[in-house]
Amino acid sequence: MMSTNGTRSYSLRIWRQNDNSSPGALVEYRVSDINPQMSFLEMLDHLNDTLERKHEVPIAFESDCREGICGTCGLMIDGRPHGPAAGLTTCGLRMRQFADGATITIEPFRANAFPVLRDLVVDRQAFDRIIQAGGYISVNCGQAPEANSMLIGKDVAEAAMDSAACIGCGACVASCPNASASLFVGAKIRQLALLPQGQAERSRRALRMVEAMDREGFGDCSNHGECEAACPKGISIESIAVMRREYMRTLLARG
Amino acid sequence: MNASSFRPWSSIGKKLFNGLTGIFLMLFIIAHLAGNLTLLVGADAFNGYAEWLHRLGAIVPVMEVGLLALVLAHVVSAVAVYSDRRAARTIRYAVVASKGGASKQTVFSRSMILTGAVLLVFLVLHIWQFRFGPSIAEGYSTVLHGEPVRDLYRLVVETFQNPLWLVFYLAVTVLLGFHLRHGFWSAFQSLGVLTPRTRALAYSAGGVFAIVMVIGFLTLPLWLFFAAEPQSARGIVMVVP
Numbered sequence: 094m095m096s097t098n099g100t101r102s103y104s105l106r107i108w109r110q111n112d113n114s115s116p117g118a119l120v121e122y123r124v125s126d127i128n129p130q131m132s133f134l135e136m137l138d139h140l141n142d143t144l145e146r147k148h149e150v151p152i153a154f155e156s157d158c159r160e161g162i163c164g165t166c167g168l169m170i171d172g173r174p175h176g177p178a179a180g181l182t183t184c185g186l187r188m189r190q191f192a193d194g195a196t197i198t199i200e201p202f203r204a205n206a207f208p209v210l211r212d213l214v215v216d217r218q219a220f221d222r223i224i225q226a227g228g229y230i231s232v233n234c235g236q237a238p239e240a241n242s243m244l245i246g247k248d249v250a251e252a253a254m255d256s257a258a259c260i261g262c263g264a265c266v267a268s269c270p271n272a273s274a275s276l277f278v279g280a281k282i283r284q285l286a287l288l289p290q291g292q293a294e295r296s297r298r299a300l301r302m303v304e305a306m307d308r309e310g311f312g313d314c315s316n317h318g319e320c321e322a323a324c325p326k327g328i329s330i331e332s333i334a335v336m337r338r339e340y341m342r343t344l345l346a347r348g
Numbered sequence: 349m350n351a352s353s354f355r356p357w358s359s360i361g362k363k364l365f366n367g368l369t370g371i372f373l374m375l376f377i378i379a380h381l382a383g384n385l386t387l388l389v390g391a392d393a394f395n396g397y398a399e400w401l402h403r404l405g406a407i408v409p410v411m412e413v414g415l416l417a418l419v420l421a422h423v424v425s426a427v428a429v430y431s432d433r434r435a436a437r438t439i440r441y442a443v444v445a446s447k448g449g450a451s452k453q454t455v456f457s458r459s460m461i462l463t464g465a466v467l468l469v470f471l472v473l474h475i476w477q478f479r480f481g482p483s484i485a486e487g488y489s490t491v492l493h494g495e496p497v498r499d500l501y502r503l504v505v506e507t508f509q510n511p512l513w514l515v516f517y518l519a520v521t522v523l524l525g526f527h528l529r530h531g532f533w534s535a536f537q538s539l540g541v542l543t544p545r546t547r548a549l550a551y552s553a554g555g556v557f558a559i560v561m562v563i564g565f566l567t568l569p570l571w572l573f574f575a576a577e578p579q580s581a582r583g584i585v586m587v588v589p
Contacts, residue, residue, distance in 0.1 A: 106442070119442055172445035179449050198443045205436055268447065270458060271429070272436035273359070303358055312436035313359040313429045315460070316534040318452035329450070329544065330537070337540030340360045 101127045101193040105140065107152055108200045113208045113216075119198065129189040133176060134159060134166060136188050153212040159184040161325065164260030167267065168213055169200040174264035174323045182262060182325045202267035206274070206309040217263050219309040220277060226305035227298040228281040230290045249287055256284035258326035268323035271312030276320040278306050279336035280328050286339055296346045299339035359432070362425045367538030369422040370531050374557075376415060377524075381564045388571060391501040395492055398500045423468060430461045452551065456529040463527040470520045478503065508572035517569045525562035532557050 096102070102125040110117025124140045131139070134156050141151035157163040166183040170176035176186040191197060199213065207215040245253075257280075265276035282299050285291025291298070314333055321330050383401070386393040402408060446453045456463075482488045483498050490499040507513050532554030536542050542550055 108442075117439075169441060169443075172441060172443035173447050177447075179447065200441055200443070203437050203439055203441055205438055270453065271433040275359070303360055307359050310436060311359070312433045313362055314538075315363075315429060315433070315457065316452065316530075316537045317457045318450060319446060322447040322449040322451035322453075327450075331544050331547070334537060334540045334542050334547070337360055337364070337538070340358075341364075341540065 096125070099129070100125070101129060101188065101191075103127065103136075103188075103191060103194070104196040106196065106198040107213070108209075109152070109212055110201075110209050112211060117209065117212075119200075127188050129187070131188045132159070132184055133168070133170070133186040133188065134184050153210075153214045155214050156184055161185045162260055164262035167202050167262045167264055169202060169267055171198050174202065174267040175262075175325050179322070180325060180327055182260075185325075202263050204263075204266045204272035204311065206272070206311050207263060207266065215263070217261070219311070220261050220263065220274070222309065223274065223278055223302055223305045224281065227294065227301035228278075228285070229294070230285060231293050232290070243289055245288065253284045253287040256280040256287075256328060256332050259284075259324075259328055260326060262325060264323045264325060265320035265328075266311065268319045269312065269314075270317055270319065271315050273314045273320075274306050274309070274311040275314035275333045275336065276324065276328060276330065278302050279330075279332035279334075282339050283332040283335040286335060295339070296343060298343070299336060300343040300347075303336070303340055357428070362428050362432075363538040365421055366425040366429065367535035369418045369425070370535040371539075372418050373422060374528070374532065374535070376418075377561060381561065384568055385564075387501070387504065387568055387576075391490070391499075392492060394501045394504070395490060395497055395499060399492060399497045419468075419471065423464070426461065426464055452530075452533075454530065456526045457534070459526060460530055463523045466520065466523050467527060477507065505572050505576050508569040509576070511573075514569050514573050518566060521562055521565040521569075524565065525558045528558040528561055529554055 102123065105122045105124060106119045107122060108117055109120045122140060122144075124136060124143070127136050127139065134154070137152060137154055144151050154166070154168065156166040159166070161182045161184060164182070167174055168176075168183045170183070170186070175181055175183045176190065178186055178190055201207075201209050201213045201215045202217075206219040207217055210216050259277060259280040261277065263277070266272055266274050269275075282302060285298060286295060316330070316333075318330050321328065383397055384394075386397040478500070481503055484496065488499040488503055489496050490502070491497070508517070533542075533547070533550040534554075536550050537547065
């Protein structure tokens with residue numbers, strides 16, 4: 094199977110779907126001349142290039158920064174969000190992770206709250222609506238305040254950053270057996286609960302965000318913890334525990 | 349707390365109910381196992397324990413109704429979580445795999461609804477078999493401290509000396525262990541009381557708790573099958589209808 098120039102070939106099973114109202118199916122493709130140092134997305138670019146040369150419709154998939162910070166490129170690769178490697182987004186995944194000749198199954202992130210727009214592209218606006226419900230802080234317009242006027246300890250800043258690292262890719266939802274968005278929602282709630290800037294809306298944030306999450310039709314968290322393993326930023330389910338505490342705190346505060 | 353703010357059926361409320369009732373049910377099975385260990389001592393110890401429970405008076409029906417309510421709340425909240433799960437992803441993945449690492453997804457966590465369903469069916473059978481089983485009127489009577497009491501020991505020994513019942517109870521006990529392996533730590537996580545340090549502790553403790561409960565509940569029927577004296581030795585003649 095190994096070619097003389099060290100490139101690899103793969104069998105791909107890729108989900109093709111015209112739009113949300115039509116049914117989809119896995120379609121098989123062959124790719125060859127893949128350099129093991131290519132990223133997974135470059136491999137798909139290469140496949141699309143060959144499809145276009147044959148006047149076939151290229152496979153729709155999302156990508157933007159291709160450096161692991163924008164959160165658009167999530168794909169379900171062999172049943173795992175962002176593929177087999179830990180702490181990586183799909184764009185950071187290299188083809189050297191896949192043995193020459195392997196069959197790779199590529200599906201969109203699946204949840205009814207993430208409707209498929211086309212092929213591997215899903216609509217994740219449900220996340221935006223959850224953030225709009227409470228994942229924000231109020232600041233006055235004008236000049237930035239003097240940096241030393243609001244002191245935040247290094248440990249607090251680091252803990253908040255652990256949750257703020259979320260790029261909203263949706264891997265937590267995709268990997269969750271229940272399609273729950275709890276890690277995404279919990280990460281924002283924990284980040285803002287730790288910081289002084291988040292205190293103004295704290296008494297209602299968790300309630301509103303959880304209500305929004307439920308409205309979008311995500312499942313409930315059964316503590317499988319798969320989201321933490323799937324998260325390219327390694328966000329801990331500690332965020333989910335904090336979300337639950339903050340939710341109860343909100344209820345009690347309302348009296 | 350006003351009605352508009354309290355939503356017990358939110359995604360968090362469901363798990364709160366499920367976790368809290370689960371913790372009380374775990375306390376119950378600890379007490380149940382501890383009490384049933386009197387089976388290892390002998391007929392008088394076990395019958396005496398059963399009789400002592402019945403003489404607690406008004407607490408008994410309150411406890412029975414309370415336990416029933418706990419089970420129902422646990423089941424209803426679990427079914428609600430399960431139905432949300434079914435509704436949240438109607439097109440399933442062709443391939444699913446765990447990413448390992450920090451994941452706590454196991455055969456135990458994935459089978460909670462199944463092991464729970466088996467335990468529910470078992471519970472109905474178990475209560476029908478012993479709570480509503482043959483009593484003094486049906487001849488299951490013995491004398492303890494000069495007073496006639498129900499000979500529950502005889503019923504238990506007769507049941508577990510039947511290999512079919514023995515195998516059934518052993519199998520259900522293993523499934524209880526499956527349920528507890530994920531249920532123990534998950535209950536505390538659902539209540540939001542765990543911190544990074546106590547989460548690791550609770551996860552390990554869940555494994556130990558499941559194993560201890562399985563060993564405890566396996567010991568009783570096995571002991572009764574292999575080691576308990578036959579009922580004829582106590583001067584009881586088994587009446588086969």
